[in-house]
Amino acid sequence: MVFYILVLLAAVGAAGYFAGRSRAISVVGGEVHKLHSLPSQHGSYVALFAVLPALLALIAWGLASPGIETSIIKSRFAAELAGQGIPQIEAFIRDAKAIAFGGLVGFTDSTKEAAAATYRSLHNTSLTIIGIVCALLAVGGFLYSYRNISARFRARHVVERVVRVFLIACSVVAVLTTIGIVLSLIFESLLFFGEIPFFKFLFGLHWSPQSAFTGAGTAAGEVNEDIFGAVPLFVGTLLITFIAMLVAAPVGLMSAIYLSDYATRSIRAVAKPVLEILAGIPTVVYGFFAALTVAPFFRDLGQSVGLSVASESALAAGVVMGIMIIPFVSSLSDDVINAVPQSLRDGSAGLGATKSETIRKVVLPAALPGIVSAMLLAVSRAIGETMIVVMAAGLAANLTINPLEAVTTITVQIATLLVGDQEFDSAKTRAAFALGLVLFCATLALNVIALRVVKKYREQYD
Structure with missing residues (x-):
């Protein structure tokens, strides 16, 4: 209807x-x-x-x-x-x-x-x-x-006023939504830290909120503070993000250099859209690919050389996540490299430099702030990914830096804690908001650093 x-x-x-x-x-x-x-x-x-x-x-x-x-x-x-x-x-x-x-x-x-x-x-x-x-x-x-x-x-005046009000309303909705998200994270996190000490959460080494009310040595209904240590989640998140950037950063940057300086127009017209198709694939499809193809491949490869590789490993999740954010790095880097004036390239060639020397000594230094910004934004994207980690790295909060073992991330644990019908009146569910606040602060810091880098080192060309 x-x-x-x-x-x-x-x-x-x-x-x-x-x-x-x-x-x-x-x-x-x-x-x-x-x-x-x-x-x-x-x-x-x-x-x-x-x-x-x-x-x-x-x-x-x-x-x-x-x-x-x-x-x-x-x-x-x-x-x-x-x-x-x-x-x-x-x-x-x-x-x-x-x-x-x-x-x-x-x-x-x-x-x-x-x-x-x-x-x-x-x-x-x-x-x-x-x-x-x-x-x-x-x-x-x-x-x-x-x-x-x-x-x-005066129809034009009326139409323009209506459009102006609509645009203002959209801006207000965006601002209020952001404020609402931040306030909800802060208020629920404060309630959580009222039950769990902040330093035990931030520096604790054991994470098992599902057993919050059944821990040994706690009275009935008492919260066990020792099982809310988030360090394993921070380490797992950084490990998978590091592996992802090891894949995405070189492949994305080299792809951008090729498309901007080496590829012909016909090749660029085909290669760039094909590369950016990766950005349109749903993350759940990447998760299936990681769980059914990449993870078994690494497990079998490890067994063939005598290594023990878990069926759900940080390596599989990180590699597939890196593939997912390649278009992100490539597209942003390509735009930045193309923004470098052609006169700099011509001047370098006029001095006798080869194309590779021009790229290494002129183009990349000029585009470096934008490239660094693209990398930091890609890191933010990797930190916030959930589905690939759920399906390829598992839910085990293991404190390890071994990429062959199963780990989990902050976003996965947030999704796990809030699955199903939940009442937000216990430390178990409020822990998700504390994790969300940490994740929000981390991604906000990365975005601010990226903007500062661009602002400080950006070159202005005529």
Whole structure:
């Protein structure tokens, strides 16, 4: 139903644009120069007023209706839900919604079926109401704006104000989202550090939050502080990132040098898009590749030379992660190298330098700040990767720098701690926010360093 409403609004917007444009031309008898605004701006004015109010109403309905429908179901089935905890009530509501739309649930009963029927009825009613409201708003906005069109009407000013408000709103949403993420990390982390000492978390050598309440020597319900040491996660993250950069940095940089200075136009036109296809492959596909192809290859290769290689190893995850971020390094480095003026290359060639000497002694030093920035951003990308590590390196928080053993990373543990239905009222789940805060600070520091390097050492060319 919502899809059809959006299609209808798109059709009304298109019709409003052409109708407004035609009316603007007709009111001046085809003498467009008499109009204050262009015909297209009059058309945009009608389209905006025909679509925007209805679209805002639809968005408000989408935000408010789930909560309202859930409250009604809870109130109608208050007797049946009496005495149940919050997780049980949420599971009941979730199952009722799933049944209402033909989904599968673990088990059902007459109460859930009744709740599903109630939810389906409420949802259909609200869809009908919002459909009628959107239709009325679209028609009303169309007629109102259509009647306002005249030779002296300032349609351009109205359209520009609406666009400006939209751009400001997008900026505000981005800023508020960032602030919300940071505040949520900080507040939950402070609660976590209220239970677990900061230094035990940051410098502890044992990580096993799943056993937070069952550790030896702790009373019932008491948190074992010694199993929240995050050093194994930091070491695993740095180890896999280091291996990934050993693959991505030389291959990506050499690819960029070849594409920018050695490849012909025809080869570059083919090779660059093919190389960047790697960036469009989903990370889960890289994970399958690492788990089913690369990891068995390294294990068999190690056995053939007498080495013990784990089925899930840091080496396999790091190599595949390096392959994944090759386009990242290559694309950024290629852009930076191409930004070096051709006059520097010509001047070096005029002094008798070969092409390789020009690249090593002129081009790369001039592009070095940008290349360093690209490498640091690639490191940030590698640190934040999850799926490849889950599938190729495992979940074991081993404190080791041996790339042939299984390790885990910060992002994997965050995903593990927050899997399923969780209540954020224990050290186990709040540990994920503490890890997220550490990861956020690390990637922020890398980005700041990259920007400072570029700003300090960037050369300005005429």
